[in-house]
Amino acid sequence: MTTPTTEAPIADWVDPADLMRDPYPTYRRLVRDMPVAWVPALGRYLVTASEACRAIEEDQETFSAAVRGSGATMARAMGATPMLRKDDPDHARERTAINTTLRPKSLRAHWAPIFERNARTHLETLRSCGPDEADLNRDYAAPVASQNLIDLLGLRDVTVDDLRRWSHAFIAGTGNLLDDAEIWRRCDAAQDEVDALLAELIPFYRKAPDESITSALIASGLPVEQVTANVKLVISGGMNEPQHAVTNAVWALSRHPAQRRRVLADPSLWAKVFDEVVRWQSPIGMYPRETTRAVTLHGVALPAGAPLGVVVAAANRDPDAFARPDEFDIDRERRPHLAFGSGVHLCAGHWAARIAIGDVAVPLLYAELPDLRTDPRRPESWDGWVFRGLTELPVTWHA
Known part of the structure; x- marks a missing residue:
C-alpha cells in the first residue's frame, strides 16, 4: 500500500539536552509517531525508521553525503574534503585505496597479532590500577583503540595521548558550525602537527610501502591533500567507536549475568556479543545527508x-x-543492523572493529579477568548522541 505524501511533522519537543543524557526515550517516540520529522532545535530532519535510513543509503544520487554545513566544517577541519563527504565516483576512488588493508584476510593475517599485543599491554595497565581504582575506558578501551589506530595508520613516534588529542580536535572542528575561534585554534594546531608528521611519512612510504592505511593511500596516487585529509578522517572517526564498543560490551554483560555466563562458557558466542552490543548501544548515533532534489521519503515530502x-x-x-x-x-534472530551504516558508505573500518574488539580486546579481558564487572561503588558517565559512549566506567574484579 502506498503511503500518502504529507508534509513533515514538526518535533518541536525534541530537546538536545535530553539527547545528550539518554537519547533512547526520544528515539522511541520519534520512531513510533514521526519517523521522518523536522526538528527545529537541531535545524534538520531526523530520520529514525530503519526502512527510511536504508532507503537513504541505497540512493546516493538523491541523498548526498556531500552535505553543506558540516561538510564545509569538515573540509576546514581536515584541510580538504575527505571521502566521507563525497559521493561516487570520487568516494569510490579514495575508498578503494584502503580497502585491501581493511579486508578480513589482511586484518586476520597481519593485524590481529598487533591488536592482541596492544590489548595485552594495556590489560597490564588496567590490572596495575587494581580492582578498586581501575576505569575501563581510561585504562584499557581508549588506549587500546588509540594504539590500534596508530598502528593501522602507520604513524611513527605518536603516543596514544597525541592521537586522542588530534581526534577530539578534528571532531570538534567538524561540528564547529558556530565558528568558535578556540575550537579552530585547537583544530589548526592538530592539523599542523599531523601535516608535519605526514610530510616525513609520505616520502618514507613512497620508498618503503607497507600494509598501513597511510602507505596504501600514498601508493594509490591520490594528491597529497587527499592523502592527508583522509588520514585525518581516520584519526577523527576511527578511535571513538572501537573504544565505546569495549566499554559498552562490559557494561551490557555486567547487567545481563546469565548471558555473560554463557559467553564465558562458549567463546564462539563473542561474535554475537559484538553484533548485539553495537546494535543495542550504537557508538555512531547519527550522520548527515542532504537531498539533491525534492523527494518523498517514508511518506513525507522533503524539499531539495x-x-x-x-x-x-x-x-x-x-x-x-x-x-x-x-x-x-x-x-536474537540475526538481522542486519545499521551500526556501521550501509550501502557504498558502509564504514570502511567495520571489519577492523569486529576483529580488534569483538575477536581480541573484549574476549581477552574476560579470559584474563573472568569475573570482571562494572563497579557500583563508583559513578559511571555516558556522553553524546551523535557519537555516544561511556566516558567513565569503573570496573572491579576479585584480586
Whole structure:
C-alpha cells in the first residue's frame, strides 16, 4: 500500500539536552509517531525508521553525503574534503585505496597479532590500577583503540595521548558550525602537527610501502591533500567507536549475568556479543545527508537541499526491524543492523572493529579477568548522541 505524501511533522519537543543524557526515550517516540520529522532545535530532519535510513543509503544520487554545513566544517577541519563527504565516483576512488588493508584476510593475517599485543599491554595497565581504582575506558578501551589506530595508520613516534588529542580536535572542528575561534585554534594546531608528521611519512612510504592505511593511500596516487585529509578522517572517526564498543560490551554483560555466563562458557558466542552490543548501544548515533532534489521519503515530502540526520541508533531499535528492540539479547534472530551504516558508505573500518574488539580486546579481558564487572561503588558517565559512549566506567574484579 502506498503511503500518502504529507508534509513533515514538526518535533518541536525534541530537546538536545535530553539527547545528550539518554537519547533512547526520544528515539522511541520519534520512531513510533514521526519517523521522518523536522526538528527545529537541531535545524534538520531526523530520520529514525530503519526502512527510511536504508532507503537513504541505497540512493546516493538523491541523498548526498556531500552535505553543506558540516561538510564545509569538515573540509576546514581536515584541510580538504575527505571521502566521507563525497559521493561516487570520487568516494569510490579514495575508498578503494584502503580497502585491501581493511579486508578480513589482511586484518586476520597481519593485524590481529598487533591488536592482541596492544590489548595485552594495556590489560597490564588496567590490572596495575587494581580492582578498586581501575576505569575501563581510561585504562584499557581508549588506549587500546588509540594504539590500534596508530598502528593501522602507520604513524611513527605518536603516543596514544597525541592521537586522542588530534581526534577530539578534528571532531570538534567538524561540528564547529558556530565558528568558535578556540575550537579552530585547537583544530589548526592538530592539523599542523599531523601535516608535519605526514610530510616525513609520505616520502618514507613512497620508498618503503607497507600494509598501513597511510602507505596504501600514498601508493594509490591520490594528491597529497587527499592523502592527508583522509588520514585525518581516520584519526577523527576511527578511535571513538572501537573504544565505546569495549566499554559498552562490559557494561551490557555486567547487567545481563546469565548471558555473560554463557559467553564465558562458549567463546564462539563473542561474535554475537559484538553484533548485539553495537546494535543495542550504537557508538555512531547519527550522520548527515542532504537531498539533491525534492523527494518523498517514508511518506513525507522533503524539499531539495533538505538537511537530514540519519539516526542509525534509533533505526537499530525500530520494532519493525527487530523484535523486542530495547532488550539486549545475544540470541536474537540475526538481522542486519545499521551500526556501521550501509550501502557504498558502509564504514570502511567495520571489519577492523569486529576483529580488534569483538575477536581480541573484549574476549581477552574476560579470559584474563573472568569475573570482571562494572563497579557500583563508583559513578559511571555516558556522553553524546551523535557519537555516544561511556566516558567513565569503573570496573572491579576479585584480586
